[in-house]
Amino acid sequence: MGVVIPLEEDPGRGQNAVTQLQALVADEMETVNEFIRERMASEVPMVPELASHLINSGGKRLRPMLTIAASRMCGYEGKDHIKLAATVEFLHTATLLHDDVVDESNMRRGKKTARTIWGNQASVLVGDFLLGRAFKLMVETKSLRALEIIADAASIIAEGEVMQLAAAKDTGTTEDAYMRVISAKTAALFAAATEIGAVISGRDGGEAAALESYGRNLGIAFQLVDDALDYGGRAASLGKNTGDDFREGKITLPVVLAFRRGSAEERAFWQRTLQEGNRHDGDLEKAVELMNSHSALDDTILRAKHYGAIAIDALAIFPESSYRDALTALVEFCINRNH
Known part of the structure; x- marks a missing residue:
């Protein structure tokens, strides 16, 4: 089924980075989780049932942990970071629900997607409910700048979905176009999750910009590694079936690189399998073989490392602290993870 990419020498190193961050924010994240459970309550039984299916499905809660850690690194001592962390998780969950409908995905984090259980319409509507909850929480913090940042992020995420939809199954997609998506x-x-940590702490524009850069480059690195793992990882550790992107006809960076570097015959393969959706037994193995022959998976990881280095450099303006150390180690986790 393909080769597992040896992303790190010590398989436990990246996981230890997450454990380090989790330990620092454990008490606050417990409060965030209680807040999430409270705020996703509804008199309509399907709403919390469907929402909790995804929210409680074993995700690491990286994004809300970033908000907590960034605010603490900036010296924040209030309580609004709890609401903003919950806001980030609600927004993330809403986008996942919508993504699964758009992508017609059947598995996420090793479980059936909400759409396969409750249907597309319910998934979209509960996603909308969570967006409403997110914006209500933002208003409660009374931080207009934080509200602006997260509202902008919500719009940008939606634009990214539309861009991806427009480029779906288009083997002519360029690397620049894919990076924009x-x-x-x-x-x-x-980026929003980390920047708001500086904003609610009253830090100056330079520190807010640094945390925005950290989050944005971390996010790019995170996605690029995901792209590579879909062809070079293990299904059990990914929480999905290896090759899901291939079966769904997604154009990701490994595909872009393999297509551009391939022969006319190889490009015809990608057009048949992804653009036309005409896939046969053994095509996934062939796809992995072509990617390996053109170093598409290795080069995707190299690009991820590049963005990870930018993320780490962005933190250099902050004084040394356990939070800065944990955020730095988190970059290594996102790049080196094999799960």
């Missing part, structure tokens, strides 16, 4: 779809929320 993931910068909007994935990186925008990472």
